[in-house]
Amino acid sequence: MGFSEAQEQLVVSSWKAMKKQDTESIALKFFFRFGDLYLHLFPCSYLLHFMFVPETITIIKKRIFEIAPGAKQMFSFLRDAGDAPLENHPKLKTHAVAVFVMACESATQLRNTGDVKVREATLKRLGATHVKAGVADAHFEVVKTALLDTIRDAVPDMWTPEMKAAWEEAYDQLAAAIKEEMKKAASA
Numbered sequence: 001m002g003f004s005e006a007q008e009q010l011v012v013s014s015w016k017a018m019k020k021q022d023t024e025s026i027a028l029k030f031f032f033r034f035g036d037l038y039l040h041l042f043p044c045s046y047l048l049h050f051m052f053v054p055e056t057i058t059i060i061k062k063r064i065f066e067i068a069p070g071a072k073q074m075f076s077f078l079r080d081a082g083d084a085p086l087e088n089h090p091k092l093k094t095h096a097v098a099v100f101v102m103a104c105e106s107a108t109q110l111r112n113t114g115d116v117k118v119r120e121a122t123l124k125r126l127g128a129t130h131v132k133a134g135v136a137d138a139h140f141e142v143v144k145t146a147l148l149d150t151i152r153d154a155v156p157d158m159w160t161p162e163m164k165a166a167w168e169e170a171y172d173q174l175a176a177a178i179k180e181e182m183k184k185a186a187s188a
Contacts, residue, residue, distance in 0.1 A: 003110035003173075007166035011107035014163055017101065018154045027096035030150045031064050031086065064146045071142070074133040099147065107170035116173045127181025135182070140175040147171055 018026050062130055065086070072078050072145045077091040086092060117128070151167055152159045 002114050003107065004165075005170065008107045008111035010160075010163040011104055011170055014151060014155045014158050014167075015104040017158060018100070018151070020160060021154065023097055023100075024137040026100070026150060026154050027093040027154060030096035030099070030136070031092055061162040064142055067145065068139065068142045071139070074139070076133070085187060092162055099143065100138055103147065103167065103171045103174055106174040107166065110170060110173055116177045118174070123177060123181045124185070126178050127183075131185045132177060133181050137179070141178070144168065144171050147183070153181060 042107075075095070078089065080084065081089060108117065109117050118155070124132070146178070148164055148167060152164070
């Protein structure tokens, strides 16, 4: 059947809505869920734009790092982060935004060409980096869960089963391309 125009529109429109918000706070939510696990003093006023909570108090429930506690060690830039709060790490935010952008671009590519097209150099780098970090299939599922939860929380009025399915398909196709490159990198 392929990726439909309606699916592409669901992904693109929700990404546009998220970009109107503060993408850094959305990126943080990708790694950290705001919920009921920890009370944390976090003096970042940009959270006001997205969470509508007092700027110095947020409640943080870890997402990716809660689902997969060992994941921190898979990020080379976090291995030496020590005890510094991860939510303040600029590369973590950048990485999360990159995942969102690549998944959104995948939706457009799937609609236009029926396939995910990642630049060869980028795909090789992603494959090699993921192999070196020890990424397994289960890790892609953790990321997908965090991605979908973050989108749902960022645009709750837009969230539908169809939107979830569209983002899942776009992400799954992107993950498949990365996994294929991982196989090549592992056998090299």
